[in-house]
Amino acid sequence: MNSHKEISIIGVPADFGQSRRGVDMGPSAIRYAGVVERVEALGHIVRDEGDIPVDMDAPREVSGTNLKNLKAVTEGNRKLAEKVSETVRDGRFPLVLGGDHSIAIGTLAGLNEHYSNLGVIWYDAHTDLNTAETSPSGNIHGMPLAVAMGLGHGDLTSIGSGPKVKPENIVVIGARSIDPGERELVREKGIRVYTMHEIDRDGMTAIMQDAIRYLEERGVDGVHLSLDLDGLDPLYTPGVGTPVQGGLSYRESHLAMEMLHSTGRITSAEFVEVNPILDERNKTADVAVGLMGSLFGETLI
Numbered sequence: 435m436n437s438h439k440e441i442s443i444i445g446v447p448a449d450f451g452q453s454r455r456g457v458d459m460g461p462s463a464i465r466y467a468g469v470v471e472r473v474e475a476l477g478h479i480v481r482d483e484g485d486i487p488v489d490m491d492a493p494r495e496v497s498g499t500n501l502k503n504l505k506a507v508t509e510g511n512r513k514l515a516e517k518v519s520e521t522v523r524d525g526r527f528p529l530v531l532g533g534d535h536s537i538a539i540g541t542l543a544g545l546n547e548h549y550s551n552l553g554v555i556w557y558d559a560h561t562d563l564n565t566a567e568t569s570p571s572g573n574i575h576g577m578p579l580a581v582a583m584g585l586g587h588g589d590l591t592s593i594g595s596g597p598k599v600k601p602e603n604i605v606v607i608g609a610r611s612i613d614p615g616e617r618e619l620v621r622e623k624g625i626r627v628y629t630m631h632e633i634d635r636d637g638m639t640a641i642m643q644d645a646i647r648y649l650e651e652r653g654v655d656g657v658h659l660s661l662d663l664d665g666l667d668p669l670y671t672p673g674v675g676t677p678v679q680g681g682l683s684y685r686e687s688h689l690a691m692e693m694l695h696s697t698g699r700i701t702s703a704e705f706v707e708v709n710p711i712l713d714e715r716n717k718t719a720d721v722a723v724g725l726m727g728s729l730f731g732e733t734l735i
């Protein structure tokens with residue numbers, strides 16, 4: 435077994451970035467599925483830091499805004515950014531457990547304190563590139579990647595300092611539900627998006643090789659993996675709030691994680707959108723933990 439890491443698990447029990455309750459229980463479900471034991475068994479030193487304090491009683495804005503629960507999302511992300519930054523400063527690998535995908539705003543803000551040319555792999559059915567102007571839902575979990583590029587509401591973009599990720603350092607894998615405004619932004623900014631079309635056509639091996647080579651050519655000083663469990667087909671991960679048919683398979687996803695592991699370049703990760711209320715016997719959390727196993731070096735023999 436190669437290079438052991440000191441890993442900090444950071445739970446973010448937040449569901450304000452979307453409208454279906456239950457995703458705040460994601461961190462519990464993932465812990466219950468055995469994340470600590472699974473990663474420790476690979477020889478890493480794992481510290482469960484517990485959960486970021488999230489005010490679940492904060493009032494919810496049901497309608498009348500295209501940035502639902504902006505205040506609660508902003509507050510939670512400020513705390514998360516601080517925790518992630520501290521973790522990296524201490525030389526530890528942040529493994530963030532969501533929570534809905536809006537928490538990537540805080541994760542990336544925290545990472546930004548330590549990386550000047552961060553690469554991001556966004557494993558997702560969606561591109562999460564909306565702003566209040568383009569969002570069809572007003573759900574902030576559909577916006578974090580735009581926010582990280584410095585686009586969107588000032589309360590969100592001002593968490594941490596400046597833009598967090600350059601558009602040319604982003605790779606999206608598994609996209610199959612893209613809103614018109616997102617498509618425009620992908621084209622305008624030249625964001626590297628591997629949709630299901632390219633993955634079906636070329637196969638996951640070629641796609642991952644290409645994605646990894648692309649980021650290496652950009653000279654990134656770290657690579658963050660942001661994995662939305664809805665990137666996989668709902669057949670494997672039914673416990674998500676915005677499932678989209680025709681997704682990545684269980685095998686393709688393990689292969690992707692194994693290939694990322696073998697690069698030795700992943701410096702942080704987050705697994706988001708696990709909603710135990712929508713799940714079947716904690717299946718989605720189990721898959722998440724299995725993928726973490728592959729990401730951290732599990733092999734069959």
Ligand SMILES: NC(=[NH2+])NCCC[C@H](N)C(=O)O
Pocket residue numbers: 534535536560562564569570571572573575576577611613662664676707
């Ligand atoms: N992280 C996610 N699951 N995002 C889903 C976003 C869905 C849709 N594009 C929206 O903006 O509302």
Ligand SMILES: [Mn+2]
Pocket residue numbers: 558559560662664665676
């Ligand atoms: Mn998604």
Ligand SMILES: [Mn+2]
Pocket residue numbers: 535558560562575662
């Ligand atoms: Mn997402």
